[in-house]
Amino acid sequence: MSAVDESSVASQRAPEAARTRDRRLKYVRRIAVAIWAAVIVYRTVTEGFAFNRELVLLYIAAGLLAASIGQVRRMLYVIRDWLPFALILLAYDLSRGAADMVGRPTLWEWPVEADRWLFFGTVPTVWLQEQLKQGQPPWWEVVLSCVYMSFFILPYVVAGVLWLRDRAEWKTFVRLFVGLNFAGLAIYALVPAAPPWAAARCTPADVEGGPAYAPCMFRSARGVPDGGVLGAMQSSQDGANPWIERIVGRGWGNLNMHTASALLDAGQASVNLVAAIPSLHAGMTAAVAAFLWHRVHGAWRPVLAAYVLLMAFTLVYTAEHYVIDILLGWALAAAVIVILHRYEKWRRARASRSADRSTEMVPLYERPDDPVVAAEPEPAAAPEPVAKPEPVMKPERLRRDVVAELDSR
Incomplete structure (x- = not known):
């Protein structure tokens, strides 16, 4: 097999391997979410509902992490994005003596x-x-x-x-x-x-x-x-x-x-x-x-x-x-x-005004062409009068005139 053929086979295998990995991660995420749900149900049955909001927040964050397995950046976003909720709960605790x-x-x-x-x-x-x-x-x-x-x-x-x-x-x-x-x-x-x-x-x-x-x-x-x-x-x-x-x-x-x-x-x-x-x-x-x-x-x-x-x-x-x-x-x-x-x-x-200002700062020669605006149709000019064509002499009459002129000579 030539090097070109091997390169072609490798390029075909790469997307297939990526799809296989995605399918496996999807199954892993589903299993993790199922385990998470089972734990929540078990704790609810044995310990009661999670009336503590900090515990509710922990439950939800754990579920989101389970649903984001294999997506490292998204897992980091869970911590960053849910910080405002944690701050609200902290503010509730501090408000007791406010x-x-x-x-x-x-x-x-x-x-x-x-x-x-x-x-x-x-x-x-x-x-x-x-x-x-x-x-x-x-x-x-x-x-x-x-x-x-x-x-x-x-x-x-x-x-x-x-x-x-x-x-x-x-x-x-x-x-x-x-x-x-x-x-x-x-x-x-x-x-x-x-x-x-x-x-x-x-x-x-x-x-x-x-x-x-x-x-x-x-x-x-x-x-x-x-x-x-x-x-x-x-x-x-x-x-x-x-x-x-x-x-x-x-x-x-x-x-x-x-x-x-x-x-x-x-x-x-x-x-x-x-x-x-x-x-x-x-x-x-x-x-x-x-x-x-x-x-x-x-x-x-x-x-x-x-x-x-x-x-x-x-x-x-x-x-x-x-x-x-x-x-x-x-x-x-x-x-x-x-x-x-x-x-x-x-x-x-x-944001719209900012976009407009950005467009105004672009040099004219770098701006995209403006769309052609269809001009309004001008009123049609009055048709000029057509001159009548001069009558054409019939061929038979023309031939007789020529013969008469030759005889007179």
Whole structure:
């Protein structure tokens, strides 16, 4: 075989070897993702749901690394690209003492009065627990517990899917997530506010002066005179406790997931307890729904709307937030979305102007030829009159004239 033939065979084998390697890596990635999913399911069954956001972030990063095996640069991007989410979680932890450092008094009574004004003297949290709370959690409280916990999981899942499918969309979502969370954290430091469950445990005398972490917050609402700052329940269902309770984790009891409920309680105790205004639970839910609204099939839009409303109901019924907190959370989400939309529009316009300036700086002889512009057709000139042709003499008559002229000579 000649050297030319050997070179031709080698050039044909190289693409085939590359395709074989790609197929093997694809199988490896699928196996790694399957192992990752099995580990997540096993830990969920044995240890409960990952209510710790740091653990959720670790789960997602591990899954993305498994899906990027064989792509070294992409694996490095996992660490770099998910750093903003880690910074958000760190900021949450640091925000616990922000109210004390800034020195702003905590709002205890204003949110209650705002809800009373909105609902003509009735506090929605008190009314809902009077009407719906039972001694044992009904089946639908399982749904409420899942909806509440989706706040700690869904944004990261959406970000993970976008990271794999569309990097431009992922960047847009990250800006929304980071902007909304940092705006909320800044407001928490400037305007600390106690949630309904804390107001039910404290009397006006206990919170005089607006303390951020009054000792009364860590006791039961049972026996607190007149229902504390929140107000007393006037009635209750059979077997239900006649005071306002923080019941967002009760639904897990129906699934025998008491460990999950305990983890939720531990997680709630470690976060900022006076971060009620605005409700980031409501704001982030609305922001995710708005982000996905034009990116999903139309059949999913009622589900997105129902999700936002169900989250609001969950927060009010379980004494996590006032209605005013939810309205302010929605308003903050809308403001951040509008600002980011204008920023994107300004950035595109700036890029367009920059491209135009770059074109103007190119010498004329290096610029591409302008496309030929079709000229408008000129009006047609009037046709000139055609002269009539002179009559042609017939050949017979011409011959006779010539013969006559010759005879005369």
